[in-house]
Structure formats: structure tokens, C-alpha cells
Amino acid sequence: MDFEAIRSYLPLYWDALGLTVRIGWQGVALALALGVLCAVTLHLRLPVLRRLVAGYIELFRNTPLLVQLFFLYFALPKIGLRMSPAVCGVLGLGLLCGAYMAETIRSGLESIPPIQTESAQSLGMTRMQVFCHVILPQAVSRSVPGLVANVIFLLKETSVFSTVSLMDLMFTAKDLIGMYAKTMECLTLLVVFYLIMLLPVSVLGSLLERRLRHAEFGP
Amino acid sequence: MKKAVIRRAAAAVMILALTLALSVAAYASDGEYRTLDEIKDSGVINIGVFSDKSPFGYVDENGDYQGYDVYFANRIGEDLGVEVNFVSTEAASRIEYLQTGKVDIILANFTVTEERAEEVDFALPYMNVSLGVVSPEDAVIESLDDVGEDDQVIVISGTTAETYLTKNEPDIKLQKYDAYAEAKTALENGNGVAWANDNTEVMAFAIENPGFVVGIPTLGSADTIAPAVTKGNDTLLDWLNEEIKSLGEEEFFHADYEATLLDTYGADYEETLVVEGGLVAGAGETADAPVETAKAGG
Incomplete structure (x- = not known):
């Protein structure tokens, strides 16, 4: 291990971590928003919109992020739509993971037995009331483990960003290896930095899960 | 709650130890080859x-x-x-x-x-090689001084052009790509003001892509391949x-x-x-031949 080299690489890794986290979280925010909208659309069986949403989900779940980024960054400029690498990164992540989020939330929604809807309606609640006060809170708490898994998945997907010249963690490591050939140092740092980024998410996720389950099932 | 945290932290330490062990093992077997x-x-x-x-x-x-x-x-x-x-x-x-x-x-x-x-x-x-820079003909980069403060120069990760610019022109912002295909598309799309690479490669690009010219045919030291x-x-x-x-x-x-x-x-x-028989001739016949085989840096 060349610790001198490691020290000189550290600032680059911190930069890369900053970029990865920044783009990653913007992607997560977009994905969550999209996911909720799509899942609700599907659950309420809104006409026309439902078909669009289903199309979107299938399109983005069944193509790799790499391909989506290629398309956003290299193909769209040919028809005059030019976006910065960072915007492509956020959009790519958000759209890809939005599809996953939608499915996760939908499965949460559908796990609530229909008898609850029927009971609530027989008490005189409107369709909207049933959805907002009975179904959604339970569905969200049931979806949390899946959602956290999606967030971690999405943050790891940033490792294909090199395609659009974003210096994320993976690309920084590869780049340094290419220039200085200190493979072991660079890869060890890479693992450490991914852990720095993802362990807190993982831990926070399990705390959140416990907290919500507590609300659902009591102590 | 605490247990989960501890469990995960322990897992992290294990992973780290495993990585280290693996990389040490990789080091030990460094230079694996077939005779x-x-x-x-x-x-x-x-x-x-x-x-x-x-x-x-x-x-x-x-x-x-x-x-x-x-x-x-x-x-x-x-x-x-x-x-x-x-x-x-x-x-x-x-x-x-x-x-x-x-x-x-x-x-x-x-x-x-x-x-x-x-x-x-x-x-x-x-083969002989030097670095070169290709740019669009309506905004030719003829010297590295032409590169503006906010302009980005495209390079490919792990090439001598990247090392040369990182070392000698730290103020120039680099836009790095993994693969040649991506770098070329990025240049065509105008994502960077120029592309720095082996001069052989940028010349080939300019010949194949009308609208692009090699503004800097040689840069840095003359090297060999x-x-x-x-x-x-x-x-x-x-x-x-x-x-x-x-x-x-x-x-x-x-x-x-x-x-x-x-x-x-x-x-x-x-x-x-062309280098024949491993002998670097010293001088080629064309005017812009990379003449002296100076230090192998770049």
C-alpha cells in the first residue's frame, strides 16, 4: 500500500463522492415523486394516463441505465435537445428508478386487503378519503423496505456515469488507475468511499422502517 | 435499533477486511503471465x-x-x-x-x-506518435492558450493526452470519457471545444469528419508506440x-x-x-515529423 498516493488521491475521491451524492439525491427525489404519481395513477385506474404510465414503467425498467444515458446525452443533441452531463445523470437516474419506485409503491397499495376499502366505504367515507386516510398510510409503511432498497440500488447505479463524462467514484478510480497504475490503492479507496456513502443510507433505512412499523403494528 | 447499526458496521468492517485481503492476494500474484x-x-x-x-x-x-x-x-x-x-x-x-x-x-x-x-x-x-488537438473548423484551437476559462477539452481516460494536460496544463478543464466512440460523439455534438489525443488519431478523425481540423498537430514530446x-x-x-x-x-x-x-x-x-526494426529513425521526411525522441513523458 502506498499511503502517500492514497493521501494525494483523497481530495479527488471526496469531490467524486460529493458529485455522486448530489446527483444521486436529486435522482432519488425525482424518482420518488414520479413513483408516487405513477403508482397512484395505476392504483386509481385513471383512464388514458394509466396506459401512459404503464408504458413508461416498462420502457425504463427494461432498458439499462447505460443505454438511457447514452440516449439522453448522445442521441438527443442530434435533434437539438442538449443537456449537461449532470442533468442527464439526474434525469436518467430519476426516470429509471421512478419506474422501480412506482412498482414498489403499487405493490404496497395492493397489499392492503379490499375488505378495508369496503369497510371504510360502508362507513360513508368517500373514495378519496378512503385512499388518503386508510390505504396510503399503510401502503407507504409497507413499501419502505423496498423503497430503501431502491435508493441504495439507485445510488450504486451512478457507477455508469463515466459514459457522460461525470467524474463519479467509479470513474475517478478507473481514471487514476489509468494514469498512475496504483490499482490496489485506488480500488480499496473506492470500496471505502462507497461504504461511506451507502452505509448511512442503509442504517437510516432500517431505523425508518422500524419507526414506521411501530406506527403500523404498535410496540 | 442499536443492534442493526452494530450489525451493519460489523458487516462493513468485514467487507473492508475482505477487500484488503483480496488486494494483498492480488499484489502477491502481481505479474501473472504465461511464458x-x-x-x-x-x-x-x-x-x-x-x-x-x-x-x-x-x-x-x-x-x-x-x-x-x-x-x-x-x-x-x-x-x-x-x-x-x-x-x-x-x-x-x-x-x-x-x-x-x-x-x-x-x-x-x-x-x-x-x-x-x-x-x-x-x-x-x-510506430511514432505525438499528441494533437482537433477542433471544429469554425472555432479552431490553434494553441492551448485559445482554450477559454470555461471551455472543456475532451480527453480519454488513461491516455497520454490526459496525463500530459493534467501535468502541464492544470488550468484547462478536462471532459473525460472511457471510450473512443464516446469521446468522438461528444466532440461531434459540441460538448467540448476540442479533443486532445494521439495526433495519429485526431488526424484520422479530421480526415473522416469534414468540419473538423487539427489545429495543433504536435504537442508535448515525441513518443513511440x-x-x-x-x-x-x-x-x-x-x-x-x-x-x-x-x-x-x-x-x-x-x-x-x-x-x-x-x-x-x-x-x-x-x-x-512507421518505425521499422525497432529503430527510431530520428527524422522523418515530412516537415512536421516528430524529430527528436526526447524524454518519454507525455
């Missing part, structure tokens, strides 16, 4: 080439490897009496491919530099050196140039680019 006899016995030689760097190493429309490097690789296979298995590499992973024994020889337009020579063994050179083998693989290295010397007698690399590069560069660059 000349082992290659001959197996009947196959693995040669790392580019698959997207026309006209040096690329895959043609029939899915076959073609180009200046590939032409040489095929000859190596022929003279060794073994089959050639082409392995497609990226610029940044060429050293790793050798160190981990994934290929026996790298013939991916590999410029000889001091840093790389510490990690791999270079055979005799077979040579085959590389895993450090310590002396039997293969010696054989390669002998091979390159004997190929010089039949002017093999001139024939290689005429078969693979003539269409792109024309006859003018033949003496500038």
Missing part, C-alpha cells in the same frame, strides 16, 4: 487491442478485428504458430489486463512512457524484440501501413509514423 512455451503449448495467444480506434484497432462491419495493430498481431500469431484471440481493451485498463494475465501482449496503440514502463515491459517500438508484456515475462519479450528486428528486414511495418493506414493518412505520413 513463450506455455503460449505455444496452449495454441492460443491472447492479444489486447482496441475495438473502437480506427484505423489502428477496430472491429469492421463483418465483426472482424482490423487495423495497424491488428495486422501486426495476426503476424505474431502466424510466426508463433498459434491462434490469436483478440481481447478488446479500454485505454485505462491496458496495464491491468497485463498484470492480471488476461492478455499476453497489449497491442492497443500503447505509447511508451516512464510511468507505464514501471508497471509493464515494453518491447521495441513499431510499442507492444507491452507483463513485467518479467522475458521469454515473450525477447521473442517479440527478435520478431520486430527480423520483420524490419522485410519492411513489414511499411507493408502494414500500406494495408491499413494508407487510406486514412495517404503516403505522406508513412515515414513519419
Whole structure:
């Protein structure tokens, strides 16, 4: 291990971590928003919109992020739509993971037995009331483990960003290896930095899960 | 709650320990290679080439490897009496491919530099090279001073152009890509003001893509390109050196140039680019020939 080299690489890794986290979280925010909208659309069986949403989900779940980024960054400029690498990164992540989020939330929604809807309606609640006060809170708490898994998945997907010249963690490591050939140092740092980024998410996720389950099932 | 945290932290420590153990193991086996006899016995030689760097190493429309490097690789296979298995590499992973024994020889337009020579063994050179910069003709970059403060110059990760600019022009912002195909598309799309790479490569790009010109034909020191083998693989290295010397007698690399590069560069660059028999001539015939073989830096 060349610790001198490691020290000189550290600032680059911190930069890369900053970029990865920044783009990653913007992607997560977009994905969550999209996911909720799509899942609700599907659950309420809104006409026309439902078909669009289903199309979107299938399109983005069944193509790799790499391909989506290629398309956003290299193909769209040919028809005059030019976006910065960072915007492509956020959009790519958000759209890809939005599809996953939608499915996760939908499965949460559908796990609530229909008898609850029927009971609530027989008490005189409107369709909207049933959805907002009975179904959604339970569905969200049931979806949390899946959602956290999606967030971690999405943050790891940033490792294909090199395609659009974003210096994320993976690309920084590869780049340094290419220039200085200190493979072991660079890869060890890479693992450490991914852990720095993802362990807190993982831990926070399990705390959140416990907290919500507590609300659902009591102590 | 605490338990979960502790469990995860413990898992993290384990992972880290495992990584370290693995990397130490990798270090111990650093320089894994097959000797000349082992290659001959197996009947196959693995040669790392580019698959997207026309006209040096690329895959043609029939899915076959073609180009200046590939032409040489095929000859190596022929003279060794073994089959050639082409392995497609990226610029940044060429050293790793050798160190981990994934290929026996790298013939991916590999410029000889001091840093790389510490990690791999270079055979005799077979081509001259320098750096060059290509840019759109309506905003030509003729000197690195033309690069504005906010402009980005495209480079490929792991190339000598990247190292040169990082070292000598730290103020220039670089836009880095993994692969040649992506860098070229990025330049076409105008994502950067110019693309810095081996001058052979940027010249080929300008010839194939109207609207682009090479504003800076030579930059930094004149270097050479040579085959590389895993450090310590002396039997293969010696054989390669002998091979390159004997190929010089039949002017093999001139024939290689005429078969693979003539269409792109024309006859003018033949003496500038080709190195025959491992002997760097010192001076080519064209005016902008990279004359002195100064320090192998860049």
C-alpha cells in the first residue's frame, strides 16, 4: 500500500463522492415523486394516463441505465435537445428508478386487503378519503423496505456515469488507475468511499422502517 | 435499533477486511503471465487491442478485428504458430489486463512512457506518435492558450493526452470519457471545444469528419508506440524484440501501413509514423515529423 498516493488521491475521491451524492439525491427525489404519481395513477385506474404510465414503467425498467444515458446525452443533441452531463445523470437516474419506485409503491397499495376499502366505504367515507386516510398510510409503511432498497440500488447505479463524462467514484478510480497504475490503492479507496456513502443510507433505512412499523403494528 | 447499526458496521468492517485481503492476494500474484512455451503449448495467444480506434484497432462491419495493430498481431500469431484471440481493451485498463494475465501482449496503440514502463515491459517500438488537438473548423484551437476559462477539452481516460494536460496544463478543464466512440460523439455534438489525443488519431478523425481540423498537430514530446508484456515475462519479450528486428528486414511495418493506414493518412505520413526494426529513425521526411525522441513523458 502506498499511503502517500492514497493521501494525494483523497481530495479527488471526496469531490467524486460529493458529485455522486448530489446527483444521486436529486435522482432519488425525482424518482420518488414520479413513483408516487405513477403508482397512484395505476392504483386509481385513471383512464388514458394509466396506459401512459404503464408504458413508461416498462420502457425504463427494461432498458439499462447505460443505454438511457447514452440516449439522453448522445442521441438527443442530434435533434437539438442538449443537456449537461449532470442533468442527464439526474434525469436518467430519476426516470429509471421512478419506474422501480412506482412498482414498489403499487405493490404496497395492493397489499392492503379490499375488505378495508369496503369497510371504510360502508362507513360513508368517500373514495378519496378512503385512499388518503386508510390505504396510503399503510401502503407507504409497507413499501419502505423496498423503497430503501431502491435508493441504495439507485445510488450504486451512478457507477455508469463515466459514459457522460461525470467524474463519479467509479470513474475517478478507473481514471487514476489509468494514469498512475496504483490499482490496489485506488480500488480499496473506492470500496471505502462507497461504504461511506451507502452505509448511512442503509442504517437510516432500517431505523425508518422500524419507526414506521411501530406506527403500523404498535410496540 | 442499536443492534442493526452494530450489525451493519460489523458487516462493513468485514467487507473492508475482505477487500484488503483480496488486494494483498492480488499484489502477491502481481505479474501473472504465461511464458513463450506455455503460449505455444496452449495454441492460443491472447492479444489486447482496441475495438473502437480506427484505423489502428477496430472491429469492421463483418465483426472482424482490423487495423495497424491488428495486422501486426495476426503476424505474431502466424510466426508463433498459434491462434490469436483478440481481447478488446479500454485505454485505462491496458496495464491491468497485463498484470492480471488476461492478455499476453497489449497491442492497443500503447505509447511508451516512464510511468507505464514501471508497471509493464515494453518491447521495441513499431510506430511514432505525438499528441494533437482537433477542433471544429469554425472555432479552431490553434494553441492551448485559445482554450477559454470555461471551455472543456475532451480527453480519454488513461491516455497520454490526459496525463500530459493534467501535468502541464492544470488550468484547462478536462471532459473525460472511457471510450473512443464516446469521446468522438461528444466532440461531434459540441460538448467540448476540442479533443486532445494521439495526433495519429485526431488526424484520422479530421480526415473522416469534414468540419473538423487539427489545429495543433504536435504537442508535448515525441513518443513511440510499442507492444507491452507483463513485467518479467522475458521469454515473450525477447521473442517479440527478435520478431520486430527480423520483420524490419522485410519492411513489414511499411507493408502494414500500406494495408491499413494508407487510406486514412495517404503516403505522406508513412515515414513519419512507421518505425521499422525497432529503430527510431530520428527524422522523418515530412516537415512536421516528430524529430527528436526526447524524454518519454507525455
